[in-house]
Amino acid sequence: MDRTERRDHAERAAPTLAVFKLASCDGCQLTLLDCEDELLALTGTVRVAHFLEASSAVRPGPYDLALVEGSITTPADAERIRAIRASARHLVTIGACATAGGIQALRDFADVDEFRRTVYARPDYIETLATSTPVSAHVDVDFELRGCPIDRRQLLEVLTAFLAGRKPDVPNHSVCFACKRRGTVCVTVARGTPCLGPVTHAGCGAICPAYGRGCYGCFGPAGTVNLSALIPVLHRDGLDDRDTERLLRTFNAAAFAPYDKEVRP
Amino acid sequence: MTHRGSRVLHVGSLSRVEGEGALHLSVSGTAVTSARLQIYEPPRFFEAFLRGRAHTEPPDITARVCGICPVAYQLSACAAIEDACDVEVPDPIRELRRLLYCGEWIESQTLHIYLLHAPDFLGRDGAIDLARTHRADVERGLRLKQAGNAILELLGGRAIHPVNVRVGGFHRAPTRAELQPLAEQLRRAMDDALATVHWAAGFEFPDAHCPYDLLALSEPGRYAIDTGTPTVLTEQSDAVRQFALTDFTDEVVEEQVPHSTALHATLRGRRHLTGSLARFAINRRSLSPIALQAATEAGLSGECRNPFRSILVRAVEVVYAVDEALRVIAAYEPPARPFVEVPPRAGVGHGATEAPRGLLYHRYALAADGTVTDARLVPPTAQNQGAIEEDLRRIAETALAGRATAGVGGAADTGTVDDAALTLLCERAIRNHDPCISCSTHFLDLTVDRAPLP
Numbered sequence: 001m002d003r004t005e006r007r008d009h010a011e012r013a014a015p016t017l018a019v020f021k022l023a024s025c026d027g028c029q030l031t032l033l034d035c036e037d038e039l040l041a042l043t044g045t046v047r048v049a050h051f052l053e054a055s056s057a058v059r060p061g062p063y064d065l066a067l068v069e070g071s072i073t074t075p076a077d078a079e080r081i082r083a084i085r086a087s088a089r090h091l092v093t094i095g096a097c098a099t100a101g102g103i104q105a106l107r108d109f110a111d112v113d114e115f116r117r118t119v120y121a122r123p124d125y126i127e128t129l130a131t132s133t134p135v136s137a138h139v140d141v142d143f144e145l146r147g148c149p150i151d152r153r154q155l156l157e158v159l160t161a162f163l164a165g166r167k168p169d170v171p172n173h174s175v176c177f178a179c180k181r182r183g184t185v186c187v188t189v190a191r192g193t194p195c196l197g198p199v200t201h202a203g204c205g206a207i208c209p210a211y212g213r214g215c216y217g218c219f220g221p222a223g224t225v226n227l228s229a230l231i232p233v234l235h236r237d238g239l240d241d242r243d244t245e246r247l248l249r250t251f252n253a254a255a256f257a258p259y260d261k262e263v264r265p
Numbered sequence: 266m267t268h269r270g271s272r273v274l275h276v277g278s279l280s281r282v283e284g285e286g287a288l289h290l291s292v293s294g295t296a297v298t299s300a301r302l303q304i305y306e307p308p309r310f311f312e313a314f315l316r317g318r319a320h321t322e323p324p325d326i327t328a329r330v331c332g333i334c335p336v337a338y339q340l341s342a343c344a345a346i347e348d349a350c351d352v353e354v355p356d357p358i359r360e361l362r363r364l365l366y367c368g369e370w371i372e373s374q375t376l377h378i379y380l381l382h383a384p385d386f387l388g389r390d391g392a393i394d395l396a397r398t399h400r401a402d403v404e405r406g407l408r409l410k411q412a413g414n415a416i417l418e419l420l421g422g423r424a425i426h427p428v429n430v431r432v433g434g435f436h437r438a439p440t441r442a443e444l445q446p447l448a449e450q451l452r453r454a455m456d457d458a459l460a461t462v463h464w465a466a467g468f469e470f471p472d473a474h475c476p477y478d479l480l481a482l483s484e485p486g487r488y489a490i491d492t493g494t495p496t497v498l499t500e501q502s503d504a505v506r507q508f509a510l511t512d513f514t515d516e517v518v519e520e521q522v523p524h525s526t527a528l529h530a531t532l533r534g535r536r537h538l539t540g541s542l543a544r545f546a547i548n549r550r551s552l553s554p555i556a557l558q559a560a561t562e563a564g565l566s567g568e569c570r571n572p573f574r575s576i577l578v579r580a581v582e583v584v585y586a587v588d589e590a591l592r593v594i595a596a597y598e599p600p601a602r603p604f605v606e607v608p609p610r611a612g613v614g615h616g617a618t619e620a621p622r623g624l625l626y627h628r629y630a631l632a633a634d635g636t637v638t639d640a641r642l643v644p645p646t647a648q649n650q651g652a653i654e655e656d657l658r659r660i661a662e663t664a665l666a667g668r669a670t671a672g673v674g675g676a677a678d679t680g681t682v683d684d685a686a687l688t689l690l691c692e693r694a695i696r697n698h699d700p701c702i703s704c705s706t707h708f709l710d711l712t713v714d715r716a717p718l719p
Contacts, residue, residue: 021285023307027332027425033380034414034424036407040400043393054380055391056280056692073307103329104307106314115313121520121528126308149332149425207422211429212437212603216325218426246318251329 015064015163018050020084022070022077023104023132027149028095029053029069035152042156045163061087065162071097071132073104078129078138085139090162093135094155096148100220100255103148105132108254132254143168148218148251151203172223174198175215178206187214194237196247199225199259220252227259276688281381281391282700288691290657295665300657302650302695312640320346320609320635321432327627327642328426333376333701336369336417337620338627338642339430340491345627346432349614350635352607357600358434359491361420364593365430366491366618368416370586371454372424373621374541374579375413377699378461379406382576385693386468402464405457409583412454416590419447434604444594451591458587459559462580466563470573473660473694476500477536477652479543480517482619483507488551488585489544491618497532498547498568505547510615513626517643530648538652539623539645540698541578542569553592556585572656572697579621609635620645622701646700653698660694661687 019029033054035042049059066088072078085091096102107115112130116123135141145158145168154170161168171177175197179186187193187209195214197206201222208215227248234244248256276288291299311330315323323342328335340362347354354362379402380392389395396403414424420439421427429436478500482493495516496507508516517537519530531537545560546568552560560566560581569578611633617626623645630639664682682690 023309025329025332025335027329027335030332030376030425033376034410036411036414039407040393040396040403043396048393051391052278052280052282052285054281055393056384057390057394058278058280073309077307103314103326104309107310110314112310115310116308118313118316119308119310128308148329149423204423208428208436211422213428213431216428243319246322250322250326 014045014047016049016059016062017046017159018061018063018066018088019048019053020050020066020068021052022068022081022098022135023073024070024095024097024102026053026069028098028147029067031094031150031152031155032067035156038156042159046159063088065090065092065159068093068098068135069095071101071104071134072138073129073132074127075129076127081135081138090142091135091139092143092145092158092162093141094145094150096146096218096220096251096255097132098135099144099146100252101132101134103251103253105254106249107132109249109257134254145170146201146219147203151205154203171202173202174222174224175200175202175204175206175209175219178202178204179209182206182210184209187212188233188237192237194234194239194243194247196230198230199227199256216247216250217256218251220255221259225256225259227256228263231263272684276692279692279695281384281696286695286700288657288688288695290661290687290691292661292665295662297658297661297665300654300661302653302657302700304646304650312642315629315637315640318637320350320607320629320631320637323627323629323637323640324430324432325426325428330642330644331701332425334369334373334620334622334625335426336366336421336430337618337625339427340366341616341618341620341625341627342629343430343432344492344616344618345614345629346616346631347607347614348616349612349629349631350607350610351612352433352605354434354605355600357598358438358604360593360597361435361438361600362430363491364416364590364597365420365427367586367590367593368413368420370490370621371413371458371583371590372410372417373413374583374586375406375410375461377621378465378576378579378583379403379410381699382579382696383465383468385696386465386576405460409454409457409461412450412457412587415447415450419443431604433607434600434602436603438599438603440599441597444597448591448594451587451594455555455584455587455591458580458584459555462559462563462577462584465576465580468576470571471660473571473573473656473663475538475542475570475572475652475656477538477655478532479546480532480537480539480624480648481543481547482617482624483548483551486551488548488553488556488589489619490586490589493617493619495617495624496547497537498543500535510617510626513615513617513643514628514641517626517648519643519647528647529651530643531651536651536655537648538698539648541575541582541621541623542572543623544619545569545578545581552581552585553588555588556581559584572694575697575699609633622646622699623649644701649698649700653695653700656694656697657691661691664690
């Protein structure tokens, strides 16, 4: 084989990667392009077969690994995700939209017709579901990577793990653990700043407390969530019921809701 | 001339754009009867769910409109809310905001240049494919993009949806010492930015001309990024007019048009364009000397109305943003406090900044306790959509009539244009403008007319 043939052969043998997008801001798939130091090495290892934001070359499935960003908010996307699932050996959802319905799941707590009328002059033109649901509510998902947006290091860990056929090493502990590891003084203890760190999934690197603000829960619930212990602390630190509800109902509204219901039936 | 009669071209999923869109072109002989850029990004209802939130929340929430330009949303939101609450932010904080915004310009414009746009000029599917033949160029682009992200990460905490921005300023201001490594990285980035202008200047550009009004912010003495007054340069380029930000929605009118289900904004009925070409036409005299020199060397001596050349203008803007970031860092004195208090009051506030893709306007109405009672976001893509469609129509008609000049590829150069070449050309016309379709704050969901190909 000459050099070109060898390269072509290696490419055919390389695992294929596909990236799909549903209702979302593009930020999580952008995280892949933000891997500036690793991007070319990664694309030397996998064959990017479908990634509309990055390439006009679109190859048909089946794909070895499909990353899906975004939530299901239209009947068409509910159909589309089944086709994506059928084309993918492994399906990994990336980001708060795909794993928890995202910020657009705020419609789940509201009257979607009222939303339509608020935003559009011709609400009757809008085809949308009354809910914004995670991909896992529609099809089987092999792994869910949290975050609004996802973290670049965690994304690389997940990609590496799937390429190596092992389980991704993405711990399920809370932001509090990450703060301790980073050596950040606790903003709640030291300054009485309301913080969702104790109930939020780690992965961001505990950025907010390091920048002097409380965690606002953009990675969704951690493995163990004890809201009934946290809510009195939030109240002590100056949040009323309405503030607390808004804090919990933002980027992962649908994911925190079941825990909140336990506390406030 | 084409040998075929009526036909319909449809590209179901546009690639190398941000978000999801489709293109629909109806052709009869050499005439384009309809050119539609269709946005099928599902609506996400931001304006609806901002109602009832506290006045401190829109910067974090509206960042989620777009992962590509979250800072633009954060800073337009801050400006509007501070306006509603009648709070002026002191200069040191304004300068830090400008530095953060420079980071987004560098990152986002470089992403467009290298990953989305340049592959069109070099006949490649994308940057990954481009790296096979132009590895050093792609590596330079990634390095430059990384420098922009480094600003966002240091000042904002992370590159996508930064956490450090708040109404009134920042949660935490950096020390002078923390900014020094950034200055070193930016000095290296300046070499890459200048090389980018030189590289793009060597591309072959099809002839095209966009005869629209141009809209950008402008302010005295410097290139407008984070603040300024809406300024219109009319189609004839001989008249400039300004209007107050409070009149924005009277001047920039969004409406539904019969042939499309997406909202189109016009300047009271006149088609307009916002973004790099508009900014450069209106503000180029305010560029720093090094950016102005780069522009002149790249052949951009006056205003540029060829959308294919927008890649060059973006490259010049990256040079400016690197230079401006270095200036802010060199002059930086940490503010006494990283933010000023913004006590709520009842009122309406307006804010606009220059997102990489163009002017982004926010308006909020607040109740006395700061609760948002109404929100309006006008993103650049809603404003540019009409101009993009007009570009599509003109560029397609030129190609169909066999008048296309060198550089468009396909059979266009020989006087006949097949559907594949025409489709490619139209996709290029769209990517010239870098439509960020994710900012679907109020794009409508679409029924795609799937007319069969003849």
